[in-house]
Structure formats: structure tokens, C-alpha cells
Amino acid sequence: MRSRVRRTLAGAAVGSLIAGAAVAAAGTGASAEPGTLLSQGGLTAASSSEAANLGPRFAVDGDPATRWASEPSDDEWLRVDLGASYALDRIDLDWEAAYATDFTLQVSQDGTTWTTVADVTDGAGGDQSFPVTATGRYVQLVASERATHYGYSLWEFQVFGDGEPADPGDPPEYPDDEVTHHEFQANCTFSHFGADDPIVFPGQPGASHLHTFIGNRSTDAFTTPDSLDANPATSCTVPHDRSAYWYPALTEGGEPVAPDIPMTVYYKSGIDDYTRVVPFPEGLRFVAGDMMATPDEFRDAPGAVEGWECGDSAHNWSIPDHCAPGTELNIRYQAPSCWDGERLYADGSAHMAYPVAGQCPMSHPVAVPMLEFKIAWPVDGDLTDVALVSGSDQSWHYDFVNAWDPEVLRRLVEHCINGGLQCDPRGYDLYKPHRGAVMDEDYELIDP
Numbered sequence: 001m002r003s004r005v006r007r008t009l010a011g012a013a014v015g016s017l018i019a020g021a022a023v024a025a026a027g028t029g030a031s032a033e034p035g036t037l038l039s040q041g042g043l044t045a046a047s048s049s050e051a052a053n054l055g056p057r058f059a060v061d062g063d064p065a066t067r068w069a070s071e072p073s074d075d076e077w078l079r080v081d082l083g084a085s086y087a088l089d090r091i092d093l094d095w096e097a098a099y100a101t102d103f104t105l106q107v108s109q110d111g112t113t114w115t116t117v118a119d120v121t122d123g124a125g126g127d128q129s130f131p132v133t134a135t136g137r138y139v140q141l142v143a144s145e146r147a148t149h150y151g152y153s154l155w156e157f158q159v160f161g162d163g164e165p166a167d168p169g170d171p172p173e174y175p176d177d178e179v180t181h182h183e184f185q186a187n188c189t190f191s192h193f194g195a196d197d198p199i200v201f202p203g204q205p206g207a208s209h210l211h212t213f214i215g216n217r218s219t220d221a222f223t224t225p226d227s228l229d230a231n232p233a234t235s236c237t238v239p240h241d242r243s244a245y246w247y248p249a250l251t252e253g254g255e256p257v258a259p260d261i262p263m264t265v266y267y268k269s270g271i272d273d274y275t276r277v278v279p280f281p282e283g284l285r286f287v288a289g290d291m292m293a294t295p296d297e298f299r300d301a302p303g304a305v306e307g308w309e310c311g312d313s314a315h316n317w318s319i320p321d322h323c324a325p326g327t328e329l330n331i332r333y334q335a336p337s338c339w340d341g342e343r344l345y346a347d348g349s350a351h352m353a354y355p356v357a358g359q360c361p362m363s364h365p366v367a368v369p370m371l372e373f374k375i376a377w378p379v380d381g382d383l384t385d386v387a388l389v390s391g392s393d394q395s396w397h398y399d400f401v402n403a404w405d406p407e408v409l410r411r412l413v414e415h416c417i418n419g420g421l422q423c424d425p426r427g428y429d430l431y432k433p434h435r436g437a438v439m440d441e442d443y444e445l446i447d448p
Contacts, residue, residue, distance in 0.1 A: 099125030289397030303334030
């Protein structure tokens with residue numbers, strides 16, 4: 001039976017469908033010729049692989065004797081990154097015996113919003129070729145029904161097009177401004193202590209070690225994104241930030257120490273192309289850091305880790321035994337800033353990842369703001385009785401639940417992060433006053 005193919009060029013905002021992606025890197029080669037094979041050797045990802053020697057990269061290696069094979073499930077996908085945006089003209093599939101009867105082929109510029117270019121039902125496998133009129137960097141096969149009880153298996157997944165990369169458009173330019181930063185601050189004072197953790201122990205008051213809470217003053221074991229929205233009281237400078245932030249309490253002589261100055265929470269770009277950072281989705285939550293980290297794991301964590309600091313003493317991987325009188329102990333630690341585009345939370349914060357070589361990995365393609373906590377405590381002198389309640393000095397971690405007013409967060413991200421500025425909490429760069437601000441002195445939005 002011939003495949004019934006329904007073709008559409010209408011855009012469709014489809015979820016990223018990313019879970020446990022396998023990733024493999026290789027270089028792509030293309031020349032400025034129509035019908036150029038663009039996918040061979042490209043970066044690949046898949047929803048699953050049956051074995052290490054059946055990973056997604058084998059579908060684009062140009063070897064007809066190797067293949068990708070998924071786990072035995074109907075809902076599986078395979079994706080390739082062409083390395084740049086191209087005008088595409090054809091997608092070829094060479095199925096092994098385990099083929100898909102129902103699947104779509106999709107194209108995307110950013111790995112998040114997809115355009116369906118072929119929709120197939122009653123597919124018959126074998127060699128299939130689909131003419132395409134679309135432009136994009138990412139191409140994926142999304143399969144929904146198997147022909148056999150095995151998974152899906154492809155000898156080759158080939159994408160053809162014009163070898164000349166398409167012009168993605170120029171980012172905003174500010175010729176008189178040297179870009180040295182791409183960030184804004186969300187400074188918050190101490191709110192309260194509590195043995196609660198609404199992410200790890202939701203609905204279980206007292207089940208956690210003691211935490212220090214900043215931000216939304218209502219945060220407790222029963223907190224949800226909706227409850228944060230419903231309770232506007234916040235210890236943050238910007239009243240539109242109803243988010244919850246918390247971290248393990250620090251004790252001195254067994255007594256918890258409350259911070260006595262505003263805590264700095266930076267919102268930065270974690271990727272090289274800061275113009276691609278987008279706001280957190282509403283309700284996103286995650287944990288940064290590893291409570292079980294060894295000293296080496298703490299020091300070598302994927303984000304930039306400044307470690308424990310006080311006075312002139314910096315980059316300590318354990319709490320110093322002594323800090324100069326009049327100084328304060330502080331720590332800085334960066335959170336993952338690449339989101340899988342689908343889940344607002346996953347166990348172990350698997351929905352989040354750190355950038356790799358200045359880019360988000362294909363498994364987590366959406367660049368969101370990178371949080372960097374800079375937390376300080378009023379302790380100095382002899383610190384030998386200073387400790388974290390979570391365990392070792394390397395057990396530092398922190399939690400975040402996004403409850404920003406969406407429009408305010410969008411404006412701050414676009415103006416400060418995408419705009420390459422070093423902003424204060426109201427979106428004003430003291431060194432570039434001509435660029436304006438997001439909010440006025442009363443923290444009300446200024447008309448764009």
C-alpha cells in the first residue's frame with residue numbers, strides 16, 4: 001500500500017518531546033549547491049536507543065551498514081542539527097524492517113518551535129523521499145505508531161538542501177555600546193527559616209533540613225506556583241517577583257545565621273549568544289547543586305563556581321577556618337540554564353542542563369536565564385564552628401520556583417540580557433543611561 005502523505009507548511013508550536021536524549025557530535029560539511037547532503041556527520045539526538053552501537057549518530061554517518069534503533073515504544077523521535085539554518089528541499093528515509101506506519105517530519109529554526117513538513121499515515125517503510133519547502137537548522141522525525149513489535153530502525157536519515165546557510169537576520173546592534181555584561185539583578189532580603197522543601201518534600205512540613213528562604217514570604221511545604229501567585233508579599237526588591245528561593249541554613253555554634261544584607265540573585269546569559277535567552281516559563285522549578293558532592297565535584301561543577309569567599313580569600317572549596325574581622329562569608333554558584341522545553345519539573349532536575357561550549361545541548365535546547373546566587377552571612381573571625389545544615393561544606397545547593405509577573409520578566413530579559421546590559425533590579429544600566437530602564441523608581445513598567 002502506498003503511504004498516504006498529508007503535507008503542510010503551516011507552523012506548529014510543538015513541545016520539544018525530549019526525554020533521556022542521546023547526543024553525539026560531529027562536523028558537518030556543505031557546499032553552496034542545491035541538493036547538498038546537509039545532515040551527514042551532524043549533531044544528533046534521539047528519545048532512546050536500543051544499544052550504544054545503535055545510537056542516533058549511526059543514522060547520519062553515511063554508512064549503509066549502520067543504523068539507529070529505538071526502544072520498543074510507539075512514541076519515539078530522532079533529530080539532527082545541521083549546524084546552521086539552510087533552505088531545505090528533500091528528506092530521505094531508509095528504513096530497516098522495523099519501520100513507522102505513522103510519523104511526521106518537522107523543521108525548526110531554534111529547536112523549540114516546529115513546522116510540520118510531512119505527515120504520514122499507513123507508511124510502508126523501505127526507501128522514502130519527501131520533497132520539502134522550508135528553512136531551518138533542526139530536522140526531526142517524530143514517530144507515533146510502529147509496524148512491528150520492535151522499536152523504530154533507520155539505516156539512514158538524510159536531509160538535503162542548498163549548501164549556502166540562510167541569513168538568520170541580524171541581532172539588535174548598539175554601535176556605541178561595548179557589550180561586557182548581559183544580566184539583571186533580583187535582590188532579596190532574608191524572609192524566614194523553615195524545615196520545609198516544597199520541591200523535594202511537597203506537602204510534608206518539617207521533613208527537610210532547615211532552609212533559609214528569600215523571596216516570597218509565604219513559601220512553605222505546601223507551596224505551589226499558584227500559591228506564590230496568590231501571595232504577593234515578597235522580600236525581593238521588585239514586587240513583581242513573587243518567586244521562591246531557598247537554600248540550606250548556615251549555622252554558627254549550632255545556631256542558624258540569618259543574612260543581614262540583601263542577597264544578590266543574578267539573572268544572566270549562560271550561553272555565548274545572549275540574544276537567544278528567553279524568559280523562564282511560568283511555574284518552572286529546579287534545584288541547583290548536589291548535596292552529595294565531593295570536594296572535587298563541587299570545585300569542578302559545570303557552572304562557574306566561585307566557592308567560599310571572605311575578604312581577600314576566594315575560591316575556597318571548603319569554608320575557611322578564619323575570615324578577617326569585619327568581612328562576611330559568602331558563596332557564589334551558578335544554576336543550569338538550558339531547559340528541555342517540555343517539563344516544568346523532573347526528579348533530579350533532569351529537565352535542566354548546563355550549557356556545553358557556550359551552547360545549549362540538543363537534549364535541552366531552550367536557553368533560559370542563568371541564576372547565580374551570591375549569598376552572604378554576617379560571620380567573621382574564627383569560623384571553625386560554622387557549617388551547613390545539609391552536611392559537608394560542598395553540599396551547597398539552592399532551589400527556585402518561578403513566579404515572576406510574565407510581562408515584567410520578559411521585558412527584563414529582552415532589555416538587559418538580550419540587550420547586553422548590566423542592569424539593576426529595575427532594568428537600568430548605570431553605565432549606559434541612554435538605554436533607559438524597564439521600570440520606573442516605583443517599579444512600575446515603563447511603556448516600551
